Amino acid sequence: MECIYCWYWLADLCQQEGIDFVLGHALYMRAIHGVKTKNDRVDSLKIARLIRGGNFPLAYVYPAQMRPTRDLMRRRNHFVRKRAELLAHIQNTMTQYNLESLGSLSRSDRRRDKDIPGHFPDLVVRRIVQTDLQLIDSYDPIIKELDKKILSLATDHDQTSFHLLKSIKGVGDVLALTILYEVGQINRFSTRGEFCSYARLVKAQKQSAGKNYGTSGARIGNAHLRWAFSEASLLYIRGNQKARKYYHRLVSRHGKSKALTIIAKRLGTAVYYMLKRREPFHEQKFLNMNMKQAI
Numbered sequence: 001m002e003c004i005y006c007w008y009w010l011a012d013l014c015q016q017e018g019i020d021f022v023l024g025h026a027l028y029m030r031a032i033h034g035v036k037t038k039n040d041r042v043d044s045l046k047i048a049r050l051i052r053g054g055n056f057p058l059a060y061v062y063p064a065q066m067r068p069t070r071d072l073m074r075r076r077n078h079f080v081r082k083r084a085e086l087l088a089h090i091q092n093t094m095t096q097y098n099l100e101s102l103g104s105l106s107r108s109d110r111r112r113d114k115d116i117p118g119h120f121p122d123l124v125v126r127r128i129v130q131t132d133l134q135l136i137d138s139y140d141p142i143i144k145e146l147d148k149k150i151l152s153l154a155t156d157h158d159q160t161s162f163h164l165l166k167s168i169k170g171v172g173d174v175l176a177l178t179i180l181y182e183v184g185q186i187n188r189f190s191t192r193g194e195f196c197s198y199a200r201l202v203k204a205q206k207q208s209a210g211k212n213y214g215t216s217g218a219r220i221g222n223a224h225l226r227w228a229f230s231e232a233s234l235l236y237i238r239g240n241q242k243a244r245k246y247y248h249r250l251v252s253r254h255g256k257s258k259a260l261t262i263i264a265k266r267l268g269t270a271v272y273y274m275l276k277r278r279e280p281f282h283e284q285k286f287l288n289m290n291m292k293q294a295i
Contacts, residue, residue, distance in 0.1 A: 011061045011079070021061070021231065024050075027220070038114035043295045063186050069153045070181040074224065076146040077178070083139040086132045090116065093129060108140055150177055161186075165271065168278035169243070170235030178228040179271060186275040200226035200263040229271075233264040246287050 014021035022134065033195050050056040062070065088107055089108035092103055099119060116133060117126040154162050154177055189195040196202045199222055203215035237243045244261075250259035270286055273279070 008040045009148050012064050015064075022051065022056065023061050025057040025059040038285065060184070060188055066157055066181060068185060069150060069157065070184075072182050073150055073177055074155075075149065076143060077174075077224070079139055079143055079146070083136055083143070086139075088134050090132050094119070094126065098126065108137070109135075110253055147173070154180065159276055164274050164278065167274075168232065168236060168239060168267065169240050169281075169283070171232050172235075174233070175228050175232050178224060179232075182222055182225045182228065183275065186272065189272065190271045192269050196265055196268045198222055198225070199229060199268050201229060201261075201268045211292055224293070225268075229264040229268050230260070233260050236263065238268065242283065242287055 011021050011023060020143075027052075029047070048054070072275070090105060091101065097120065102112070102114055103167060105114075105116065108295075111133065117130045120126045120129055136213060151173055158180060161180055162176055165179055169181075189198065194204070197204075200218065200220075203218050205258055206213040206216050236246050247259055247263065250262055254262065266286060270281060274281060
């Protein structure tokens with residue numbers, strides 16, 4: 001990760017000085033010019049030949065003005081995941097000692113109304129749970145303050161796209177901000193297929209002599225976007241009768257896991273066209289998509 005941020009710093013410096021800067025995709029470059037002997041002289045020669053032949057795999061240089069907010073959003077999501085792990089640990093501890101569940105503990109008022117440590121008879125276990133609760137209470141104000149800060153920054157960068165993303169049922173501030181800052185500039189994707197591939201919503205087919213040999217490249221792309229669209233697909237279905245009917249149609253043909261994957265991919269396609277055309281989400285168009293087009 002440190003190497004990535006060094007390249008970002010170099011890209012910003014070259015832009016300030018008016019120097020042309022080309023950033024190569026490390027994974028694809030390694031696959032193209034892997035050789036037995038590796039040193040700076042061999043690497044520079046290989047890169048020069050790739051650039052001259054038009055085969056140099058370019059990587060996207062994220063806009064400098066949006067980069068700090070994107071990194072802050074990723075850090076915020078990291079804190080949320082750590083908080084979720086602590087809540088899950090408390091619930092798992094109840095199961096471990098065969099104790100009755102206290103229900104959802106995500107809200108602070110519910111935690112205050114219940115004597116959670118006293119629910120455990122063992123004093124040492126009480127101390128473990130109490131430590132988890134203290135950490136959760138420490139994360140809550142930090143996450144709340146970060147939400148306010150990121151939301152205020154988003155209105156300065158691309159307020160229109162932010163509100164367009166929120167037109168999807170179930171997509172709130174967090175998911176809209178995640179998609180907005182992970183995409184950056186939608187115009188860098190020439191087709192919806194490129195966008196869905198970058199968001200890890202589709203896999204590459206492996207074929208030879210007209211036969212399929214599975215898929216590959218499932219982990220190449222943006223993991224944050226993949227998470228955002230997976231969450232969006234679940235929230236879109238929740239409390240939406242039309243969406244649930246569409247979901248059950250997919251389940252009857254493909255099963256639950258594949259059905260959610262299809263909806264996530266369809267939402268990715270919808271977001272691509274929404275940001276390209278600057279249009280809000282059209283639910284009827286989304287639900288009228290036939291099964292073959294949905295896959």
